[in-house]
Amino acid sequence: MPRRVGIALPDTAFERALVILSRYREASIAVVALVLAIYFQVGSNGAFLSSQELSVVLRDTGRFGLIAVAEVMLMITGEIDLSVGSTFSLAPYVMVLMSIGWGVPLALSAVAGILLGVLIGLVNGIITVRFRVPSLITTVGTFFLLQGVVVSIYNSQPIVAPVQEPFNEIFGENLYSPTDSLWSWHGLTAFTPFLWTLLVVLAMALVLNRTTFGLHTIATGSNIVGAREIGVRTDRIKVYNFMIAGAFAAAAGVINTTQFASADPLAGGPFLTLQAIAAAVIGGTSLLGGSGTAIGSLLGAFVVATLNNGLVMMGAQATVSDIYLGTAIVLAMILNVQVDRMRARRRV
Amino acid sequence: MSQKDIPVLKPDTPVILEMNRISKTFGAVTALVDVSIKLHQGEVLALVGDNGAGKSTLIKILSGFHHPDSGTIVYQGKEVHFRSPRDARAQGIETVYQDLALINDLSIYHNMFIGREYHKRVLGLKLLDNRKMRDLAQTYLNSLGIQIPSVNSTVDLLSGGQRQSVAVARSIYSSPTVLVLDEPLAALGVREGAHVLGLIQNLRRQRSVSIILIVHNYNQVFEVCDRINFLHSGEIALDASTSDTSEEQLIRIVKSGLGRQAIAAAAAEVEASTGSTSTNRL
Numbered sequence: 001m002p003r004r005v006g007i008a009l010p011d012t013a014f015e016r017a018l019v020i021l022s023r024y025r026e027a028s029i030a031v032v033a034l035v036l037a038i039y040f041q042v043g044s045n046g047a048f049l050s051s052q053e054l055s056v057v058l059r060d061t062g063r064f065g066l067i068a069v070a071e072v073m074l075m076i077t078g079e080i081d082l083s084v085g086s087t088f089s090l091a092p093y094v095m096v097l098m099s100i101g102w103g104v105p106l107a108l109s110a111v112a113g114i115l116l117g118v119l120i121g122l123v124n125g126i127i128t129v130r131f132r133v134p135s136l137i138t139t140v141g142t143f144f145l146l147q148g149v150v151v152s153i154y155n156s157q158p159i160v161a162p163v164q165e166p167f168n169e170i171f172g173e174n175l176y177s178p179t180d181s182l183w184s185w186h187g188l189t190a191f192t193p194f195l196w197t198l199l200v201v202l203a204m205a206l207v208l209n210r211t212t213f214g215l216h217t218i219a220t221g222s223n224i225v226g227a228r229e230i231g232v233r234t235d236r237i238k239v240y241n242f243m244i245a246g247a248f249a250a251a252a253g254v255i256n257t258t259q260f261a262s263a264d265p266l267a268g269g270p271f272l273t274l275q276a277i278a279a280a281v282i283g284g285t286s287l288l289g290g291s292g293t294a295i296g297s298l299l300g301a302f303v304v305a306t307l308n309n310g311l312v313m314m315g316a317q318a319t320v321s322d323i324y325l326g327t328a329i330v331l332a333m334i335l336n337v338q339v340d341r342m343r344a345r346r347r348v
Numbered sequence: 349m350s351q352k353d354i355p356v357l358k359p360d361t362p363v364i365l366e367m368n369r370i371s372k373t374f375g376a377v378t379a380l381v382d383v384s385i386k387l388h389q390g391e392v393l394a395l396v397g398d399n400g401a402g403k404s405t406l407i408k409i410l411s412g413f414h415h416p417d418s419g420t421i422v423y424q425g426k427e428v429h430f431r432s433p434r435d436a437r438a439q440g441i442e443t444v445y446q447d448l449a450l451i452n453d454l455s456i457y458h459n460m461f462i463g464r465e466y467h468k469r470v471l472g473l474k475l476l477d478n479r480k481m482r483d484l485a486q487t488y489l490n491s492l493g494i495q496i497p498s499v500n501s502t503v504d505l506l507s508g509g510q511r512q513s514v515a516v517a518r519s520i521y522s523s524p525t526v527l528v529l530d531e532p533l534a535a536l537g538v539r540e541g542a543h544v545l546g547l548i549q550n551l552r553r554q555r556s557v558s559i560i561l562i563v564h565n566y567n568q569v570f571e572v573c574d575r576i577n578f579l580h581s582g583e584i585a586l587d588a589s590t591s592d593t594s595e596e597q598l599i600r601i602v603k604s605g606l607g608r609q610a611i612a613a614a615a616a617e618v619e620a621s622t623g624s625t626s627t628n629r630l
């Protein structure tokens with residue numbers, strides 16, 4: 001009978017908990033999300049799960065989640081992108097300017113905005129892999145650069161975005177009013193940003209777990225020298241993931257702009273970057289590289305959005321929610337790193 | 349392992365691979381100076397030398413991982429320039445690196461097939477055919493007599509010997525033309541080492557793959573190789589055939605300290621006693 005080599009049984013309660021956590025990473029964060037939702041539902045006397053409030057929370061979830069899933073991919077390769085917050089502002093700003101200034105249809109200028117995001121990712125990626133600048137630094141630089149560009153275009157002024165149906169109602173505009181049925185097109189538009197993100201996250205889960213690109217992404221972060229030796233084009237893999245991050249940040253910005261029919265140069269900013277990274281971390285992805293979960297990023301985004309909105313709804317100051325968020329991030333990171341280190345010692 | 353059933357290489361066996369006057373420096377460190385090696389069809393060439401002699405650097409140039417500062421590689425009669433290990437693998441040159449190049453976060457079967465994955469079409473999408481890779485990996489490892497718990501487990505679960513076996517299995521799975529093994533016995537116990545040497549001897553018996561075998565201690569390999577090249581301070585100090593040179597003579601050469609002059613003297617002595625030209629100039 002072949003003995004399973006190298007697997008010791010967990011000894012302490014803490015290790016047992018880690019084993020369960022790592023085996024059911026997504027499930028355990030889903031439990032956290034559920035507990036939070038129930039807590040706020042009870043604490044707000046049933047207001048939290050009203051369609052109005054849920055729409056707000058899920059829209060935020062969609063915004064954070066779309067960027068977070070791209071951060072997860074990058075974090076698996078061992079990199080990070082801090083410039084997403086300014087790409088989020090710049091791409092829709094350019095979209096709206098193109099639309100107003102040159103009369104380009106919104107759908108087309110949205111594509112241009114997303115391509116701009118891809119280009120930003122390409123630049124971030126190339127600087128990181130070619131010049132061996134840590135991405136933590138590269139993207140702080142591009143963050144300030146792009147933020148400076150977007151505020152200087154029009155003196156930090158938000159500009160009113162055109163409304164061109166059906167583009168707007170498909171990509172973020174909220175047509176829902178309390179008199180509408182939730183099961184109508186108008187009801188659906190209350191959640192479109194979330195639904196788009198859900199679709200993208202499911203697609204990325206497939207990419208990560210069932211494609212050569214996903215396999216090589218994991219290999220790049222897990223053992224970059226070994227991956228290179230065996231023929232994985234690690235530089236390319238990293239650059240592609242930076243491009244994905246740029247594209248997703250731009251797309252999230254476009255959806256945000258159609259939601260408010262306004263392009264605000266300060267819509268993203270450093271805070272959005274950090275919220276997306278918080279979502280990735282709370283979702284169970286460590287920065288050590290080699291492992292991470294796409295589904296977790298959406299669940300993490302829900303936790304971040306719930307903490308943001310739920311506490312405010314219960315009458316707390318907006319700033320108080322940061323205390324909880326900060327605590328959650330630190331705890332999640334400690335757990336992620338423990339789980340990863342334990343996985344390195346003994347497989348679960 | 350008996351030498352008797354190993355077919356002797358004919359003197360006119362064609363050269364499959366030639367590395368000519370390869371030099372490589374890393375910043376201030378000179379790793380290789382004008383190193384030339386020749387590998388014949390079906391031959392097992394042992395590359396021996398002290399730590400830091402440049403053995404790994406030489407074969408990483410062959411595998412496309414490093415690029416030489418100067419020198420050429422002629423493979424199957426044509427000059428080749430490998431831009432990455434991908435190119436070399438695509439042309440039938442497989443390498444088992446000293447660090448094994450295994451990906452700890454991936455399963456054994458994904459490690460076996462990384463870089464040459466099998467795909468299937470699902471709704472027009474090109475997805476990994478995990479079941480196929482799993483089955484092929486399991487069957488292949490079983491056929492080599494490699495004991496592993498399950499191809500589903502990640503490679504960091506494996507013992508040093510098992511890891512080495514998986515890396516070797518990966519490299520011979522695709523029936524390469526040239527196989528390079530960088531210290532494949534380093535992490536192995538006596539029994540496991542014998543198993544890997546047995547695998548190499550089997551390949552040698554068939555004479556269908558040409559092998560470069562890097563070893564720290566040539567004692568282990570006298571039995572399985574046709575020729576030994578000593579690499580010393582970035583240069584080939586000696587090129588000796590095992591059929592013309594006795595093990596004791598080689599031991600004497602190594603014991604001479606691998607200094608340039610000492611080797612030259614020892615080599616001359618070998619040459620004089622065998623009357624052959626199997627040993628090389630400095």
Ligand SMILES: Nc1ncnc2c1ncn2[C@@H]1O[C@H](COP(=O)(O)OP(=O)(O)O)[C@@H](O)[C@H]1O
Pocket residue numbers: 374377378379397398399400401402403404405406
């Ligand atoms: N990537 C590298 N960067 C700098 N120096 C290196 C690198 N790889 C090898 N070297 C140096 O080149 C020399 C030869 O190393 P190596 O080829 O690994 O020797 P061997 O495999 O024979 O022990 C050593 O001095 C080593 O320190």
Ligand SMILES: [Mg+2]
Pocket residue numbers: 403404405446530
């Ligand atoms: Mg070496």
